[in-house]
Amino acid sequence: MQEAQVAWVRRAVKTGLTRRLTFMQSRAVSIDAPQGYYAASAGPARPLSRLMGEARADVCVVGGGYTGLSAALHLAQAGANVILVEAETICFAASGRNGGQIHPGHRKDQSELEQWLGRQHALDLWTLSEEARYLVLELAADACDLKHGLIIAAHNAKAARALAAETEHLEKFYNYREARILDRAQTATVLGTERYCAARMDMGGGHLHPLKFARTLAARAARHGATLYEQSPAIEMAVGAKYTVRCRHGSVTADQVVLACDAFGAALAPQLAPYIAHVESFIVATAPLSKELQRQIIPCDAAVADTRHVLDYYRKSADGRLLFAGREAYWNPPNDIAGLVRPRMLKVFPSLEHVAIEYGWSGTVGITRTRMPHFGRLSPRIYFAHGYSGHGVALATVGGKVLAEAALGNTERFDTLARVPARKFPGGTLLRKPMVAAALLTLKFLDSM
Numbered sequence: 159m160q161e162a163q164v165a166w167v168r169r170a171v172k173t174g175l176t177r178r179l180t181f182m183q184s185r186a187v188s189i190d191a192p193q194g195y196y197a198a199s200a201g202p203a204r205p206l207s208r209l210m211g212e213a214r215a216d217v218c219v220v221g222g223g224y225t226g227l228s229a230a231l232h233l234a235q236a237g238a239n240v241i242l243v244e245a246e247t248i249c250f251a252a253s254g255r256n257g258g259q260i261h262p263g264h265r266k267d268q269s270e271l272e273q274w275l276g277r278q279h280a281l282d283l284w285t286l287s288e289e290a291r292y293l294v295l296e297l298a299a300d301a302c303d304l305k306h307g308l309i310i311a312a313h314n315a316k317a318a319r320a321l322a323a324e325t326e327h328l329e330k331f332y333n334y335r336e337a338r339i340l341d342r343a344q345t346a347t348v349l350g351t352e353r354y355c356a357a358r359m360d361m362g363g364g365h366l367h368p369l370k371f372a373r374t375l376a377a378r379a380a381r382h383g384a385t386l387y388e389q390s391p392a393i394e395m396a397v398g399a400k401y402t403v404r405c406r407h408g409s410v411t412a413d414q415v416v417l418a419c420d421a422f423g424a425a426l427a428p429q430l431a432p433y434i435a436h437v438e439s440f441i442v443a444t445a446p447l448s449k450e451l452q453r454q455i456i457p458c459d460a461a462v463a464d465t466r467h468v469l470d471y472y473r474k475s476a477d478g479r480l481l482f483a484g485r486e487a488y489w490n491p492p493n494d495i496a497g498l499v500r501p502r503m504l505k506v507f508p509s510l511e512h513v514a515i516e517y518g519w520s521g522t523v524g525i526t527r528t529r530m531p532h533f534g535r536l537s538p539r540i541y542f543a544h545g546y547s548g549h550g551v552a553l554a555t556v557g558g559k560v561l562a563e564a565a566l567g568n569t570e571r572f573d574t575l576a577r578v579p580a581r582k583f584p585g586g587t588l589l590r591k592p593m594v595a596a597a598l599l600t601l602k603f604l605d606s607m
């Protein structure tokens with residue numbers, strides 16, 4: 159994309175971003191904060207100032223989720239003068255609401271990536287994904303409720319065969335020895351449900367408290383000298399000798415810009431719109447489970463995701479609740495989140511019939527057509543990354559680091575990610591949303607076969 163294309167992007171922002179973020183807020187159930195149980199269990203955060211007046215920085219980061227916070231942290235660590243502007247509060251969106259699951263690898267299997275991109279490129283992407291999980295394990299080591307273990311549960315025999323083949327492939331060609339296949343009986347034993355025919359137990363993955371993790375990143379970035387502003391939506395970008403990011407009450411003039419808005423980046427940079435689809439995902443938290451139920455439900459205490467396109471993903475929280483996510487919406491999401499998710503939860507764990515649901519919330523997952531994150535430049539010095547497609551806990555954290563490296567002049571790893579071909583969703587401005595919804599509903603239908 160050319161520099162000229164970026165100049166004065168002022169149109170859609172005030173309407174698009176505000177409408178989208180207001181929509182997100184309105185989806186949270188009843189008394190909950192938008193981040194539901196996570197906000198309640200992490201406690202209140204000290205509010206940060208909003209950007210007022212004119213400021214200067216080496217790099218302006220737009221967006222305060224994992225991507226932006228990690229970029230700010232790594233830039234500040236390297237001595238750059240960095241200012242981050244967040245439209246709402248730090249980790250207001252996906253980074254404060256997600257399932258907390260740390261997935262090794264990418265959303266696409268390595269064997270698929272090899273066929274698509276060639277062996278060396280696939281290997282480079284794998285190396286980055288390995289760094290991603292180690293980076294998260296290191297950064298989340300304190301006070302983020304970190305636990306090891308991720309189970310991918312096969313919903314049918316075909317999925318079980320694919321899991322087994324990929325697990326063998328990873329061991330043989332990537333020397334990845336953290337994962338092993340469980341048969342039906344072993345799966346039932348570690349999960350406390352008989353719903354699956356097999357599973358992959360991956361000790362390289364794990365789970366954490368997403369909001370605590372995001373706040374840890376923010377605190378570290380600030381300690382290293384990054385300046386973070388909340389309630390400061392970027393509403394336009396001006397290109398001149400330097401870039402000016404204009405917010406509601408002030409502006410930042412910087413040599414470089416990192417756009418880290420994930421699902422919402424198109425409001426500021428409309429040319430990103432064809433590359434990203436929005437899927438609303440719903441999570442509930444039960445009341446704390448009795449000791450007996452805690453022993454029965456996921457006794458191995460790993461995070462769990464099944465193999466369907468519209469998947470169930472769940473885990474136990476540090477205080478013994480089940481956090482269960484099991485439905486998606488592409489159009490008019492319902493208000494009754496508990497009513498939506500509960501039947502799916504009871505199919506997996508019927509013994510929870512009499513357990514109350516205390517929190518329900520939703521978040522917008524930014525997904526790409528390829529299910530690989532989309533990295534690129536809007537101009538030589540405006541970098542962006544979005545569309546982690548449900549694998550952003552680890553990949554957005556390393557993504558921010560890679561964006562920071564690029565802004566500091568080392569683009570090698572950025573290029574590895576930016577070379578993954580991005581594909582536009584079809585349909586243009588008007589038809590894109592219904593066409594994406596139709597495609598995702600087709601995948602949902604295929605899940606039931």
Ligand SMILES: Cc1cc2nc3c(=O)[nH]c(=O)nc-3n(C[C@H](O)[C@H](O)[C@H](O)COP(=O)(O)OP(=O)(O)OC[C@H]3O[C@@H](n4cnc5c(N)ncnc54)[C@H](O)[C@@H]3O)c2cc1C
Nearest residue numbers: 221223224225245251253256257259392420521549550551
């Ligand atoms: C419900 C849910 C469950 C998920 N579960 C998992 C999981 O279990 N494991 C996993 O790996 N991934 C999961 N994901 C995906 C993961 O959360 C995301 O990929 C990741 O958080 C993306 O981080 P980010 O920083 O790129 O974006 P975000 O966290 O969305 O942050 C973008 C920020 O930019 C701000 N912003 C937007 N526009 C502007 C603007 N113009 N000016 C200033 N600020 C702006 C937003 O307010 C937001 O805070 C899930 C996502 C959701 C929604």
